[in-house]
Structure formats: C-alpha cells, structure tokens
Amino acid sequence: MLTKLQDRGSRMTSHRLALLRIMAVSEGHPNAAQLYEKLREQFPTISLATIYKTLLVLKEDGQVFEIDMHNDSHYDGNKPYPHPHLICNKCGDIIDGDDVSFLDAIGQEIQEKYNFQIAQSQLLFYGVCQNCQS
Amino acid sequence: MLTKLQDRGSRMTSHRLALLRIMAVSEGHPNAAQLYEKLREQFPTISLATIYKTLLVLKEDGQVFEIDMHNDSHYDGNKPYPHPHLICNKCGDIIDGDDVSFLDAIGQEIQEKYNFQIAQSQLLFYGVCQNCQS
DNA sequence: GTGGTATTGATAATTATTCTCCATAGATAA
DNA sequence: TTATCTATGGAGAATAATTATCAATACCAC
Incomplete structure (x- = not known):
C-alpha cells in the first residue's frame, strides 16, 4: 500500500x-x-x-x-472496489452491499446500449435497514 | 401535477x-x-x-x-422515477440511463440479502460518453 | 548529514445551500 | 367583491463542507 x-x-x-x-x-x-x-x-x-x-x-x-x-x-477504505452502499434513513448507518450480483451485468448493459465507458460508479440505495424495521 | x-x-x-x-x-x-x-x-x-x-x-x-x-x-424533471445517470468525465454531460434492465433485479436482491427496504436510489456511473470517445 | 521537495498546520477563501424576517400574493369564506 | 388567514417571495445573512494559500517543517535520496 x-x-x-x-x-x-x-x-x-x-x-x-x-x-x-x-x-x-x-x-x-x-x-x-x-x-x-x-x-x-x-x-x-x-x-x-x-x-x-x-x-x-x-x-x-x-x-x-x-x-x-x-x-x-x-x-x-475496506473495500475500495465498486459496490453499492445501503444508507438507512433512520439510523444513518451505511451498509456495504457487496455480495450483490447483477453489477457486472448492469455495467455491461450500459456499456453496450449507450456506448459508455464506465470508469467508476456510485450506487446508493436509501431506505430502512434491518435493525430499524422492528 | x-x-x-x-x-x-x-x-x-x-x-x-x-x-x-x-x-x-x-x-x-x-x-x-x-x-x-x-x-x-x-x-x-x-x-x-x-x-x-x-x-x-x-x-x-x-x-x-x-x-x-x-x-x-x-x-x-423529465423522468422522476429511479433510473441510472451516466456522467461523462470529459464533457460533463448527464445521460439518462433508462432502458436499463436489472434494476428491479438488484433491488430485489438487496431487499432479500440485506432485508433492506429501499425507498430511493441514486445510481451514478462516471466515465466517458459516446461523443467524447472519438 | 545535507539539500531539494513534498507535506503540514493555521487560517482565509470559496461555494452550494439554508435560514431569517418582513412584505406580498393566493385562497377561502362571507 | 372584500376581508382575512396563511403560504410564498425576495434580500441578504448565516451555515458548513471543502479548497486554496503560504511559510515552516519533515521526509527521503544522495
């Protein structure tokens, strides 16, 4: 490093x-x-x-x-590779969304349909996390 | 409206x-x-x-x-429903990424794997657009 | 060690966004 | 239409995250 x-x-x-x-x-x-x-x-x-x-x-x-x-x-700093982040609107926690497939698929689809060369991505999902649902 | x-x-x-x-x-x-x-x-x-x-x-x-x-x-204001945006690092243009499938699939996967209720999403892909590649 | 250069710390500057407060305009009912 | 209540508008100050400036210092190759 x-x-x-x-x-x-x-x-x-x-x-x-x-x-x-x-x-x-x-x-x-x-x-x-x-x-x-x-x-x-x-x-x-x-x-x-x-x-x-x-x-x-x-x-x-x-x-x-x-x-x-x-x-x-x-x-x-833990996972500097591109992956989604899930942001809880209630507790403000940011959860790493690795283990999510389809990411490569989306990238490829965008590359093909729009002829867009992806260099980086920022995928944020806002909502309610597991702990705050109860 | x-x-x-x-x-x-x-x-x-x-x-x-x-x-x-x-x-x-x-x-x-x-x-x-x-x-x-x-x-x-x-x-x-x-x-x-x-x-x-x-x-x-x-x-x-x-x-x-x-x-x-x-x-x-x-x-x-044209498409207020959630869809990706492709942002060109060269010309700064913002391209609407509707016509992208897998979005529902990703949402469902996140919902299931992390038990996370998605309310909104912000999907930004940075890179080089079609015009700026030539 | 020494010298050249990147880094640091303190502070000012910048910039997008929000707040405050009073005047004004829109809606509603008589 | 008119009176009245309340949301909205405008001007500028305030906020807050980030960036720029610059002299002093620390790192690293030699």
Whole structure:
C-alpha cells in the first residue's frame, strides 16, 4: 500500500500511515470530521486540511472510495472496489452491499446500449435497514 | 401535477408553474444556478432562494429527482422515477440511463440479502460518453 | 548529514445551500 | 367583491463542507 504511494512520488508520513491504518481497520464509513477526531488522539496538532489532502491522495490512488453524500462525504477504505452502499434513513448507518450480483451485468448493459465507458460508479440505495424495521 | 401540490396544502404560483414547465421541457439536467438564470428571463426579480425552496417542494412531491453530485446537485424533471445517470468525465454531460434492465433485479436482491427496504436510489456511473470517445 | 521537495498546520477563501424576517400574493369564506 | 388567514417571495445573512494559500517543517535520496 505504501509502495503504491511512493510510485506516484508521494511520501509516506506517520500521519498518512495512521490514516490508512484507521481506514483499513475500522468497520464503518467515516467522514472527514470523524477521521479528524480519531487522528487527533494520536496527533493532537493535526489539521483538518491535512485530512482532506490525504484523502485526496488516497482517492487518486484508489485505496479509498468516496461515498458522496449530500454535503457530507464518507469514505470506504475496506473495500475500495465498486459496490453499492445501503444508507438507512433512520439510523444513518451505511451498509456495504457487496455480495450483490447483477453489477457486472448492469455495467455491461450500459456499456453496450449507450456506448459508455464506465470508469467508476456510485450506487446508493436509501431506505430502512434491518435493525430499524422492528 | 398541480393538483398534487394542492393536495399537500401547497399553492400553485406563476413561479412554480414556470419552473415545472422548464423542468418538463428541457432535455438536460440543470442545477439550481442554471434554473435561476433561465427563470430570471421571465421573472427578473426572482431569488435563488426561491429556486431552492421550489425544488424542495417538488422533490417532496416526487415530481423532480435530485442528482446529488459533489457539491453541485442537478435535477431531473423529465423522468422522476429511479433510473441510472451516466456522467461523462470529459464533457460533463448527464445521460439518462433508462432502458436499463436489472434494476428491479438488484433491488430485489438487496431487499432479500440485506432485508433492506429501499425507498430511493441514486445510481451514478462516471466515465466517458459516446461523443467524447472519438 | 545535507539539500531539494513534498507535506503540514493555521487560517482565509470559496461555494452550494439554508435560514431569517418582513412584505406580498393566493385562497377561502362571507 | 372584500376581508382575512396563511403560504410564498425576495434580500441578504448565516451555515458548513471543502479548497486554496503560504511559510515552516519533515521526509527521503544522495
């Protein structure tokens, strides 16, 4: 993971390593502010701007996926490959929708019908999650 | 369309009618600023806040669909039912991806596998459109 | 170690969207 | 038609996430 960064002329710093670790370990989908709070425990002088800059680098690297929600992006570092996200309107939880087939099928269909070269996708389903239904 | 509004206790005004007409007629997917410019031709004193307020009402009514792009929402008034949007990274065009099957299949799969009640969806595919490939 | 350069932190700037508040216009009933 | 009640409109301020600026610092190849 760090070789990928260095190949692009980027440097591996303690901040970036820590952010990568948090993204890889944490189960959730934090936003910039939440990452900021977590990193401040280890690096009390870290700036919010640094979070955004680091996330930008990691996004370009494909190591982190941005879930572009309305005026509040969240980030997925566990599974940076394209997959749907299920967002609960009640508890706000973001559930990873891997295990969903048809994705390749949809991609292929769009490619053929519209002659559109897909580079990335953002599939968000809003609704009510299992826990909030009871 | 206007009865729908009135049922909810909303009033049909000349501004709203004009905005509905523009949304229904125009082929594109304008954002708030673009709608503001178009409406200013007819109503020079209209405010940008009015655009946002009207769009909010129409969204709640289901007459307009919000394409929630990064810090710049665009709106779809032609086909307010859920369908994918193909966004070209080169020319910025937004293409309607109706005619795409598998959507119901994906919805059903998510419903079953995750026991998730889908209320709305936002399916964005980023890439290169047909025109920009040549 | 040293030097060149990417990164950092503090803060200002930007930008889309929302809020506030009062004036006005639309609907309803007499 | 007129009076009245309430939703809507306009102007500008306020909000909040994100980005830009820039001097100081830390990383890494040599």
